Every structure is written in structure tokens, then in C-alpha cells.
Amino acid sequence: MxxxxxxxxxxxxxxxxxxxxxxxxxxxxxxxxxxxxxxxxxxxxxxxxxxxxxxxxxxxxxxxxxxxxxxxxxxxxxSGGMYPDGDALWDALTLEATAHGIMDAAVLMVYEWRARPEEAYSKDWVEGQWAKVTRALDAIEARWMGHLAAPMNITHIAVGCALGYLDFRHADRDWRAGRPNLSAWFEGFATRESMKDTAPSA
The missing domain is CATH 3.40.30.10 (Glutaredoxin)
Structure with a gap:
């Protein structure tokens, strides 16, 4: 492959x-x-x-x-076991989708200044994308931390990579502020060998 x-x-x-x-x-x-x-x-x-x-x-x-x-x-x-069985699957897929939404918005923010001419750049549009990110992060902090405490599955990978991308491209926005539980979870998850091996550097 x-x-x-x-x-x-x-x-x-x-x-x-x-x-x-x-x-x-x-x-x-x-x-x-x-x-x-x-x-x-x-x-x-x-x-x-x-x-x-x-x-x-x-x-x-x-x-x-x-x-x-x-x-x-x-x-x-x-048969890697990264997707739960039964009703737990729908929660996992929803949290995975939430993480993908964070990444979608964060990537579009980067494209706005990389792909558009300066005169077409929209600060309001960028802030609208960041509002999606903050709402999603707040939802994870408030409602989804129990799922991240469960055995490893696709949600951990998706959320971990979303947060890693925020550190990589949007570190100045400090997503950790006001989200102590999510921040603490990520500090631990980021130490996994799979995360260290794939950390972006450029």
C-alpha cells in the first residue's frame, strides 16, 4: 500500500x-x-x-x-479494535467528527493567509473559523472527557492530532486556557511513541 x-x-x-x-x-x-x-x-x-x-x-x-x-x-x-462495538460506536464517531471539525476550521484559517491575496484576506472569516474551534474544545472539556478516559480508540487519535495541530499552527491562541482537563489529557497522550514519531516540524 x-x-x-x-x-x-x-x-x-x-x-x-x-x-x-x-x-x-x-x-x-x-x-x-x-x-x-x-x-x-x-x-x-x-x-x-x-x-x-x-x-x-x-x-x-x-x-x-x-x-x-x-x-x-x-x-x-x-482487527485493530480502534472502533467500539454497539452503541458506544456512535459516541466515538461523533467525537471523531468533532475533532475533524476542529482540524477543518484550523486548516482553513491557514489557507486564508497562504492561498488568498492579501487584499482578499478576511479577518472576520478567520475569527469565525476560530469560533468553531473554541466551541468544539469547550464541548470536549464539558462533555467528552469521560470518553477520553476510556481505553484507546479512534477518538483519542483524532482529538490528539487536532490539538497537536493547534499547537503547530495556532500556538499563539492558547487553546489550553480555561480547559485544564483537556490540557492535562493531551500532555499525557502526546507522550505516546506514535504521537512523538508523527509530530510535525515544518
Missing amino acids: QLHDNPASPFCRIVQVLIRETGQANDVEIDPAIGHPLASEKMPVAQNPLGKIPTLSREEGPALYDSRVICRYLDARV
Whole structure:
């Protein structure tokens, strides 16, 4: 299998962490990709018509894309146990979606200043994206910490990578302020080898 990947992407990082947590690192070749919606020439457009990463090429079928699809596939491939059974699955998928929403908004904030000309930059739009992030973080702090105290599953990976991306691209906004429980949880989770191995540096 070949994973089209960029280490700065939090969505790619989720897949990379799951690969390590489920013991599949030796089964996946990494193909570096870089770009954004206005510069897709180095993105896997032949494998994914959306030109987005992560994308997973595989011999047994067409490429898979969207990190949530890829993670479900890789987990099922080895019965990794990263998705709870029964009713607990819906809570897990909802918290996973919350983490993805944080990442979506945080990435769009970066695209606003990277991909738009300065005269088209909208500070109000950026702050609107950050408002989504803060509401989601507050919801996790208030309602979801019990799930993060449960045995390791996809929610831990998704939330951990979302928070790591906030540190990476938006450290000046101090997401930890007023969220002591989430902050303490992340300090511990960030020490996992899978998280240290995939920490973005550029």
C-alpha cells in the first residue's frame, strides 16, 4: 500500500498514528505530497479526483481517500479494535467528527493567509473559523472527557492530532486556557511513541 501524505497535515497524521498503533508501519509506503486547492500539481489527483490527502493506494482496489475512510479500512484490515462495538460506536464517531471539525476550521484559517491575496484576506472569516474551534474544545472539556478516559480508540487519535495541530499552527491562541482537563489529557497522550514519531516540524 502507498499512502500519499504530508506530515504537516493533521488528517494525514491521524492515519500515521493509527498505522503505528495497529502495527502496520511496515505495510505502508509513504509518498510525499504537497499543495493546496490553488496548487495541486504535486497532489495525488490521479488517485483522488479531489486532489486531497491523505489518499491510500492499494493493489486490491481503487484508492481510498478521506482519513476517516482510510482509518476504518486499516483498522478492519488487522482487527485493530480502534472502533467500539454497539452503541458506544456512535459516541466515538461523533467525537471523531468533532475533532475533524476542529482540524477543518484550523486548516482553513491557514489557507486564508497562504492561498488568498492579501487584499482578499478576511479577518472576520478567520475569527469565525476560530469560533468553531473554541466551541468544539469547550464541548470536549464539558462533555467528552469521560470518553477520553476510556481505553484507546479512534477518538483519542483524532482529538490528539487536532490539538497537536493547534499547537503547530495556532500556538499563539492558547487553546489550553480555561480547559485544564483537556490540557492535562493531551500532555499525557502526546507522550505516546506514535504521537512523538508523527509530530510535525515544518
